[in-house]
Amino acid sequence: MAGHIQDRWYKTETDPNGKTIRVKTERYGSGMRYRARYIGPDGTEKSQSFPDGKKRLAENWLTKLKADMDGGRFIDPKAGRTTFRQYAEKWLAAQTTDMTTRESVSVQIRRHAIPYLGTRPLGSFKPEHIRDWLSELERAVPASSYRRVIFASVSAVFTAAVEDDYLHRNPCKASTVKAPAPGGSRIVPWARQRTFAVRAALPPEYQAMVDLGGGCGLRQGEIFGLPVEEIGFDTGWLNVVNQVKVVDGKLIFARPKRDKERDVPLPDLVAHVLKKHIEAHPPVRVTLPWQRPDGALVTKRLLFTRPGGGAVRRTDFNTRLWKPALVTAGVIPEPKPGERHQAAREHGMHALRHFYASVLLDAGESIKALSTYLGHTDAGFTLRVYTHLLPSSEGRTRKAVDSMYAGTDSAPDGPETAQD
Numbered sequence: 001m002a003g004h005i006q007d008r009w010y011k012t013e014t015d016p017n018g019k020t021i022r023v024k025t026e027r028y029g030s031g032m033r034y035r036a037r038y039i040g041p042d043g044t045e046k047s048q049s050f051p052d053g054k055k056r057l058a059e060n061w062l063t064k065l066k067a068d069m070d071g072g073r074f075i076d077p078k079a080g081r082t083t084f085r086q087y088a089e090k091w092l093a094a095q096t097t098d099m100t101t102r103e104s105v106s107v108q109i110r111r112h113a114i115p116y117l118g119t120r121p122l123g124s125f126k127p128e129h130i131r132d133w134l135s136e137l138e139r140a141v142p143a144s145s146y147r148r149v150i151f152a153s154v155s156a157v158f159t160a161a162v163e164d165d166y167l168h169r170n171p172c173k174a175s176t177v178k179a180p181a182p183g184g185s186r187i188v189p190w191a192r193q194r195t196f197a198v199r200a201a202l203p204p205e206y207q208a209m210v211d212l213g214g215g216c217g218l219r220q221g222e223i224f225g226l227p228v229e230e231i232g233f234d235t236g237w238l239n240v241v242n243q244v245k246v247v248d249g250k251l252i253f254a255r256p257k258r259d260k261e262r263d264v265p266l267p268d269l270v271a272h273v274l275k276k277h278i279e280a281h282p283p284v285r286v287t288l289p290w291q292r293p294d295g296a297l298v299t300k301r302l303l304f305t306r307p308g309g310g311a312v313r314r315t316d317f318n319t320r321l322w323k324p325a326l327v328t329a330g331v332i333p334e335p336k337p338g339e340r341h342q343a344a345r346e347h348g349m350h351a352l353r354h355f356y357a358s359v360l361l362d363a364g365e366s367i368k369a370l371s372t373y374l375g376h377t378d379a380g381f382t383l384r385v386y387t388h389l390l391p392s393s394e395g396r397t398r399k400a401v402d403s404m405y406a407g408t409d410s411a412p413d414g415p416e417t418a419q420d
Contacts, residue, residue, distance in 0.1 A: 008035060011023055034051075034054060036048045083122070108150045116136055151179050197329035201324070206321060208277040214352040216267075216270060216373075217352075220349040225300070225311070226238075227302060247293055251311050252293060326347055332347065358389050362389070
């Protein structure tokens with residue numbers, strides 16, 4: 001047996017006759033009677049207390065402890081009492097990924113996991129607790145794809161806790177726990193009519209955003225952070241070198257996603273729209289920290305700003321301008337009085353990039369070129385997302401044959417025409 005059991009209610013003494021006797025201690029009848037004491041793998045003494053009448057339980061506990069230490073499965077009981085909230089906060093503070101990723105994961109953990117799992121000690125987690133949490137999550141987050149992202153972040157916390165010896169197994173990886181299904185539905189690009197209906201529903205000073213998203217494939221933050229100096233009206237190229245992001249609740253200038261700067265073809269009609277926009281709404285100088293809230297201040301002349309100046313904040317724009325435009329264009333229903341607009345992740349500004357991709361692929365542009373223009377790191381990812389939008393072989397055949405007959409005086413009369 002590892003360690004020994006101390007009886008706090010009795011102590012052993014030697015009487016005047018040299019006989020060993022048991023004598024009641026000052027603690028007799030109060031508090032936990034038995035203390036199981038042992039030396040942990042780190043060489044320090046540890047203990048666990050048990051009430052009167054539970055000596056056999058204390059002995060069994062020590063026996064299991066020895067088996068765990070011999071088998072390399074030892075978990076310090078004190079560590080197992082650490083709550084999910086305590087460990088998750090510590091884990092989040094130690095993350096070394098880029099600030100945007102850290103903030104995204106932080107929101108997932110603090111908003112969707114800690115309120116449900118936060119008070120439970122790590123050592124007490126069982127698969128059933130994760131299944132119950134996933135049921136709650138399904139009611140709170142309709143999008144399965146986002147629930148899957150949240151689940152992955154929570155599982156990462158548990159994996160780290162296992163590696164740090166706070167618990168034996170990750171309950172998220174139990175066979176009875178099913179991760180939310182990936183967003184398996186294919187992307188359905190907006191039609192031209194919908195794209196321009198949303199554009200028309202936006203205030204005039206923001207309508208050109210749709211042209212940059214749908215005509216150049218820029219992300220929302222890249223549109224918000226586009227400086228006029230990066231628009232090559234003479235060269236026909238648009239340089240995407242930065243974006244506006246929110247980190248720790250503060251707006252900053254930062255490099256594009258995954259630090260991937262790129263050049264995007266600037267179509268003539270989009271260039272014309274941007275020139276008219278600049279004439280009607282001159283660029284405004286905006287100063288923000290670079291890369292992090294405490295970074296060096298950088299000033300850029302932005303095409304789009306808030307009324308009165310200042311960079312556009314994503315949440316404000318989406319809530320006050322984008323979703324009302326979706327309602328006007330008939331994309332989502334108008335909310336009832338006192339209610340918020342319905343969730344519409346598939347109809348966010350990212351839908352403009354899907355529209356851009358569909359237009360280019362339909363025109364015969366290659367996946368490799370599209371991947372470059374969208375700023376994807378891997379062309380394989382672009383292919384997986386948009387492969388269903390590629391023109392089919394039979395579609396290309398019809399177009400090829402139709403183009404051969406284009407301009408002829410009459411339609412072919414039958415097989416003999418081909419023979420001629």
